[in-house]
Amino acid sequence: MTRFDPSDALYVDLYQLTMAQAYLRSGQIAEATFSLFVRNLPPDRGFLLFAGLEDVLKYLEELRFTSGDLDYLRSTGQFGDDFIEYLARFRFTGSVRAMDEGTAFFANEPMIEVTAPVIEGQIVETFLINQVNMASLFATKAARVVKAAGGTGVADFAARRTHGTDAGNKFARSSYIGGFVGTSNVGAGARYGISTIGTMAHSFITSFDSELTAFRAYADAFPDSATLLVDTYDTVNGIEAAVTVAHELESRGSRLVGIRLDSGDIDFLSRIARRMLDDASLGYVQIVASGGLDEFSIEALAKSGAPIGAYGVGTLAGVSADAPWSDAAYKQVTYDGRPVAKFSPGKATFPGPKQVWRCFDAGNGMVAHDHLTSADADSPEPNATTLLHVVMRGGTVTGDLLSLGQVRDRARMELGRLPESVLELTRPTSVPVRVSDELLASSPDREKI
Amino acid sequence: MTRFDPSDALYVDLYQLTMAQAYLRSGQIAEATFSLFVRNLPPDRGFLLFAGLEDVLKYLEELRFTSGDLDYLRSTGQFGDDFIEYLARFRFTGSVRAMDEGTAFFANEPMIEVTAPVIEGQIVETFLINQVNMASLFATKAARVVKAAGGTGVADFAARRTHGTDAGNKFARSSYIGGFVGTSNVGAGARYGISTIGTMAHSFITSFDSELTAFRAYADAFPDSATLLVDTYDTVNGIEAAVTVAHELESRGSRLVGIRLDSGDIDFLSRIARRMLDDASLGYVQIVASGGLDEFSIEALAKSGAPIGAYGVGTLAGVSADAPWSDAAYKQVTYDGRPVAKFSPGKATFPGPKQVWRCFDAGNGMVAHDHLTSADADSPEPNATTLLHVVMRGGTVTGDLLSLGQVRDRARMELGRLPESVLELTRPTSVPVRVSDELLASSPDREKI
Numbered sequence: 052m053t054r055f056d057p058s059d060a061l062y063v064d065l066y067q068l069t070m071a072q073a074y075l076r077s078g079q080i081a082e083a084t085f086s087l088f089v090r091n092l093p094p095d096r097g098f099l100l101f102a103g104l105e106d107v108l109k110y111l112e113e114l115r116f117t118s119g120d121l122d123y124l125r126s127t128g129q130f131g132d133d134f135i136e137y138l139a140r141f142r143f144t145g146s147v148r149a150m151d152e153g154t155a156f157f158a159n160e161p162m163i164e165v166t167a168p169v170i171e172g173q174i175v176e177t178f179l180i181n182q183v184n185m186a187s188l189f190a191t192k193a194a195r196v197v198k199a200a201g202g203t204g205v206a207d208f209a210a211r212r213t214h215g216t217d218a219g220n221k222f223a224r225s226s227y228i229g230g231f232v233g234t235s236n237v238g239a240g241a242r243y244g245i246s247t248i249g250t251m252a253h254s255f256i257t258s259f260d261s262e263l264t265a266f267r268a269y270a271d272a273f274p275d276s277a278t279l280l281v282d283t284y285d286t287v288n289g290i291e292a293a294v295t296v297a298h299e300l301e302s303r304g305s306r307l308v309g310i311r312l313d314s315g316d317i318d319f320l321s322r323i324a325r326r327m328l329d330d331a332s333l334g335y336v337q338i339v340a341s342g343g344l345d346e347f348s349i350e351a352l353a354k355s356g357a358p359i360g361a362y363g364v365g366t367l368a369g370v371s372a373d374a375p376w377s378d379a380a381y382k383q384v385t386y387d388g389r390p391v392a393k394f395s396p397g398k399a400t401f402p403g404p405k406q407v408w409r410c411f412d413a414g415n416g417m418v419a420h421d422h423l424t425s426a427d428a429d430s431p432e433p434n435a436t437t438l439l440h441v442v443m444r445g446g447t448v449t450g451d452l453l454s455l456g457q458v459r460d461r462a463r464m465e466l467g468r469l470p471e472s473v474l475e476l477t478r479p480t481s482v483p484v485r486v487s488d489e490l491l492a493s494s495p496d497r498e499k500i
Numbered sequence: 501m502t503r504f505d506p507s508d509a510l511y512v513d514l515y516q517l518t519m520a521q522a523y524l525r526s527g528q529i530a531e532a533t534f535s536l537f538v539r540n541l542p543p544d545r546g547f548l549l550f551a552g553l554e555d556v557l558k559y560l561e562e563l564r565f566t567s568g569d570l571d572y573l574r575s576t577g578q579f580g581d582d583f584i585e586y587l588a589r590f591r592f593t594g595s596v597r598a599m600d601e602g603t604a605f606f607a608n609e610p611m612i613e614v615t616a617p618v619i620e621g622q623i624v625e626t627f628l629i630n631q632v633n634m635a636s637l638f639a640t641k642a643a644r645v646v647k648a649a650g651g652t653g654v655a656d657f658a659a660r661r662t663h664g665t666d667a668g669n670k671f672a673r674s675s676y677i678g679g680f681v682g683t684s685n686v687g688a689g690a691r692y693g694i695s696t697i698g699t700m701a702h703s704f705i706t707s708f709d710s711e712l713t714a715f716r717a718y719a720d721a722f723p724d725s726a727t728l729l730v731d732t733y734d735t736v737n738g739i740e741a742a743v744t745v746a747h748e749l750e751s752r753g754s755r756l757v758g759i760r761l762d763s764g765d766i767d768f769l770s771r772i773a774r775r776m777l778d779d780a781s782l783g784y785v786q787i788v789a790s791g792g793l794d795e796f797s798i799e800a801l802a803k804s805g806a807p808i809g810a811y812g813v814g815t816l817a818g819v820s821a822d823a824p825w826s827d828a829a830y831k832q833v834t835y836d837g838r839p840v841a842k843f844s845p846g847k848a849t850f851p852g853p854k855q856v857w858r859c860f861d862a863g864n865g866m867v868a869h870d871h872l873t874s875a876d877a878d879s880p881e882p883n884a885t886t887l888l889h890v891v892m893r894g895g896t897v898t899g900d901l902l903s904l905g906q907v908r909d910r911a912r913m914e915l916g917r918l919p920e921s922v923l924e925l926t927r928p929t930s931v932p933v934r935v936s937d938e939l940l941a942s943s944p945d946r947e948k949i
Contacts, residue, residue: 061687062665064657065698068686073700073721079707123690129725169707176701177685180660181668208513211629212825216511217664219630236626237517238510241572249514251522252625254832257840258528258618272522276578282844314844370824376661376815383703391706395731395763 057123060116060141064177068124071170072134081387082145083169084404086161087179088382090397093188093374097479098155098469100194100462101162102225103186105152107179108448111143114175143171147443148426150407151453153190153228153461154438155469157482160407160423162187164439169386176381184379185218186225192346192371193229194466195476196364199350204361206248207234208341209369222369227455228462235363243455248363250278250311250339257283263292270296274305278339281310281324290324294331309337309360317342318357325358339363345372346476390493401490408435417470424487431487506572509565509590513626517573520619521583530836531594532618533853535610536628537831539846542637542823546928547604547918549643549911550611551674552635554601556628557897560592563624592620596892597875599856600902602639602677602910603887604918606931609856609872611636613888618835625830633828634667635674641795641820642678643915644925645813648799653810655697656683657790658818671818676904677911684812692904697812699727699760699788711738715745723754727788730759730773739773743780758786758809766791767806774807788812794821795925839942850939857884860917867917873936880936 074080092099116124116138124130124138145167156162162183165172196205207226213219223239233246240247251269259265262284270277279296281289290310297307310328312320317340328336337360340352345367352359366372382400383391390402404426411434412419422431426439441449453461472480523529541548565573565587573579573587594616605611611632614621645654656675662668672688682695689696700718708714711733719726728745730738739759746756759777761769766789777785786809789801794816801808815821831849832840839851853875860883861868871880875888890898902910921929 055690057687057690059665059687061690062659062668063686064659064684065686065689065696066684066700066704067698069698069722069725070700070704070718073704073718074707076721077717079717083703083707085703120690124686127689127696129722173701173703177660178665181662181665184661185663210511210513211626212633212828213630214634214663214819214824215666215670216508216627216630217666219511221664235513235515237512237514237573238506238508240514240576241504241506241510241569247514247576249516249518251515251519252622253842253844254532254534254622254625255515255519255522257832257842258523258532258835268526268528269519269522272525273518273578276518283842285843314846366825366827370663370819372824375663375819375821375824378815379661383706386707393702393706393732394734395702397763 055119055123057120058115058117059110059178060114061120061123062178062181063174067174067176069129071174072130074170075134075137080168080170082166083172083383083387084164084166084385085172085176085381086384086405087163087183088159088161088380090378090380091158092481093377095477095479096191096374097473097475097481098157098191099187099377100190100229100465101150101154101156101187102152102190102228103183104149104163104442105452106182106186107163108147108443108452110178111147111175111443112446112448114141114143116141142446143167143175144446145171145443146441146445148439149442150438151458151461153453153458153465155418155465157421157484159484160421161405161439164404166404180379180381184377186221188371188374188377189222189225190229190462192368192374193226193231194462195346196349196368197230198474199346199353199476200362201353203353203359204232205230206361206363207231207236207369208363208365210236212366213369219369224455226368228459230459230463251280253280253283256280262289263295266292266296267299270300270307274300274303277307278309278311279307280313282312282314286312286315286320287323290327294327294333297333297336298331307333307336309339311339311341311363313342318352318355321357321359337361341365343367350476392494399494401486401494403493405439407438409438410435411468416468418468418482420483420485422485422487423490425489428487428489431485504568504572506569507564507566508559508627509563510569510572511627511630512623516623516625518578520623521579523619524583524586529617529619531615532621532832532836533613533615533834534621534625534830535833535854536612536632537608537610537829539827539829540607541930542826544926544928545640545823546922546924546930547606547640548636548826549639549678549914550599550603550605550636551601551639551677552632553598553612553891554901555631555635556612557596557892557901559627560596560624560892561895561897563590563592565590591895592616592624593895594620594892595890595894597888598891599887600907600910602902602907602914604867604914606870606933608933609870610854610888613853615853629828629830633826635670637820637823637826638671638674639678639911641817641823642675642680643911644795645798645817646679647923648795648802648925649811650802652802652808653681654679655810655812656680656685656818657812657814659685661815662818668818673904675817677908679908679912700729702729702732705729705732712741712744715741716748719745719749719756723749723752726756727758727760728756729762731761731763735761735764735769736772739776743776743782746782746785747780756782756785758788760788760790760812762791767801767804770806770808786810790814792816799925841943848943850935850943852939852942854888856887858887859884865917866919867931869932869934871934871936872939874938877936877938880934
């Protein structure tokens with residue numbers, strides 16, 4: 052079984068620690084800057100929504116090696132007492148510049164830049180890439196689903212199929228940023244203050260002698276918040292039983308909230324259900340659709356006008372199934388004030404700290420293009436807006452971060468200013484990122500970038 | 501920011517708790533059995549390796565609602581004092597039958613069956629599906645990579661690109677079960693006792709004035725365990741610098757372990773590197789390849805005879821990129837001793853607890869077919885082996901579970917007994933699962949299954 056529970060400080064690739072020991076021993080401990088960016092957008096993505104900063108900053112503020120962590124590292128025989136003592140005193144003391152969460156970003160644009168003594172900046176790489184890559188993929192996937200749903204509410208039902216519990220919790224948060232209205236994940240609701248949403252499972256129905264008995268038991272327990280799952284046996288019979296219970300609730304002054312369809316031809320069944328409910332004077336009972344939905348199937352339902360009042364979306368969004376990874380990278384761009392870069396084919400980087408500038412079309416207010424410049428460059432054109440600003444100094448968060456609600460508003464505003472062609476679900480365009488002449492000249496190997 | 505840290509007990513879909521309250525209030529609290537299985541194998545999977553049981557059993561043993569959890573639930577206004585008091589005393593008291601971790605399984609075969617008072621069996625659904633689905637997908641993906649590598653060692657470099665830290669840790673464990681030799685994830689090494697493996701990052705090289713200076717600093721810190729990354733600037737120059745450092749280490753009685761190629765035409769560069777190393781009498785220095793590798797690219801390298809001594813595999817394995825999800829389900833199959841099932845189109849289930857029997861070809865010892873029967877059925881044929889056995893009674897693990905090393909051995913044995921056609925990386929066959937006549941007759945809707 053598990054030996055002990057290491058802290059998040061050990062969520063680190065071994066080489067971060069071996070390099071750190073080598074840095075320490077060679078006296079190579081000056082300040083360095085690292086940029087977190089994606090080299091290319093994933094397939095069928097014209098943008099990504101930045102998310103994960105809150106967790107990154109919390110991690111940086113709280114990062115400590117516990118005595119258990121240190122005992123383990125000592126036991127491996129790879130690390131000397133000098134280095135273990137260094138880790139025992141370790142605090143992240145650096146500064147961070149970042150985009151606001153909810154900001155749309157494009158290839159090669161840093162979302163985060165970390166400046167710190169090189170060991171501190173290096174050790175945090177694994178966690179930072181992990182969290183930002185995941186959260187940004189999730190927020191973006193959710194925004195696609197919300198776009199497809201065209202105004203109908205979408206809820207997160209992914210907790211059972213995400214890759215682990217961290218992903219399940221972060222998907223709830225990121226999908227809320229991307230525009231979902233709530234989550235089935237109770238812990239995420241508690242953690243982030245997101246509305247929790249739920250109906251019932253097939254097993255609840257099968258526990259009882261009949262579907263009608265099960266519906267009545269549930270409606271007794273939740274007379275004002277019940278959504279009944281109608282497809283366990285025969286969907287039309289299930290809808291009829293739900294109508295019966297809805298009328299029983301009315302006679303007691305309550306209202307059935309909805310019915311849920313989780314299988315079969317959702318488009319066809321939703322129309323039958325709507326007509327049966329309307330014929331029974333239950334126009335207020337909404338139809339919830341779920342079961343293997345994603346932005347593509349929801350777009351088809353929305354375009355055909357299926358009378359669906361809410362979607363529950365799980366697996367395919369919760370693993371970002373069509374784009375489960377990005378090539379997010381965290382690269383050193385200065386050491387001791389000197390701009391540095393790698394030249395590896397296909398992976399070359401621009402040296403030095405950066406600024407990202409966003410420029411809008413004066414006519415329609417939409418995003419026109421971005422500029423990527425060195426951090427200290429002048430504004431490349433009038434009315435360009437800077438996206439990177441200081442969020443941490445000396446290892447402490449500076450000022451207030453956006454609340455989760457503000458991040459969600461920010462994302463909605465960002466999406467509203469992206470051209471339709473960038474938002475397309477398949478083969479979108481992206482926003483041009485103009486690299487400054489200064490950066491191009493400083494890149495030792497620009498044709499490989 | 502985060503409000504509070506809920507326990508794993510709140511890693512639960514809201515409907516588990518609302519159904520539980522409805523069960524409690526309607527007195528519907530008899531014992532039920534639930535089966536965890538996948539309805540269909542993912543694309544290009546002829547089998548899945550079962551993993552995640554250890555975490556499931558630990559969760560079941562330790563499952564408690566904390567006072568913080570209960571305060572949150574009370575604050576939602578959805579739950580009555582009766583139910584909150586029930587949760588305050590909640591313990592999982594049921595029994596579990598399961599396959600051994602490392603066992604190969606196929607569509608419709610339960611890997612886990614839980615028998616418990618219905619509320620207890622229901623509340624654990626979200627966590628159980630989440631952990632087993634993830635771990636089994638990961639172990640299977642790793643087994644595919646190991647097969648492709650054909651005897652060359654493969655290490656887990658995925659920590660930065662998995663969906664969160666839980667996935668990163670579980671990928672380290674599951675990939676070890678699937679045959680990986682170690683992980684770069686230090687915390688997973690500590691947690692599971694897996695060997696940790698690491699080289700160096702490009703940023704280490706770019707911190708120094710020259711590649712040679714960086715290599716020397718690293719070799720000074722790790723004279724007997726250094727693997728030098730040679731592609732930061734020009735790969736051939738990098739190999740030359742590594743040769744210089746290897747000879748310097750020899751003069752001090754140490755040996756360079758390896759060099760790492762992380763970009764470019766790995767096949768071509770590995771041959772150049774091997775010749776340069778051999779020409780310098782450094783036949784013992786191994787070549788490590790990494791950078792966007794998966795079972796398909798590794799199979800190509802192995803088939804072409806590229807002289808690679810070890811692979812580091814990250815992103816594409818760590819998100820199981822070609823199959824990031826399965827349709828794992830957890831379905832009620834009995835209530836109060838009565839077999840139950842759902843009939844939803846495409847999602848119908850066989851009622852009752854099950855047994856899975858494995859039958860081998862008497863000639864070559866390979867897996868021939870499985871039988872799926874009711875739990876109390878007689879052996880369907882001579883020499884059939886049962887795969888489900890009791891691992892928990894009264895909420896307590898019975899006896900010793902397999903150690904992680906034993907699980908890894910079990911997986912290797914299992915893979916060795918699967919026909920080559922089942923192991924194919926693309927368009928594999930699967931193993932026939934013969935459903936007993938008794939089960940077929942008991943399914944109310946067999947043609948939909």
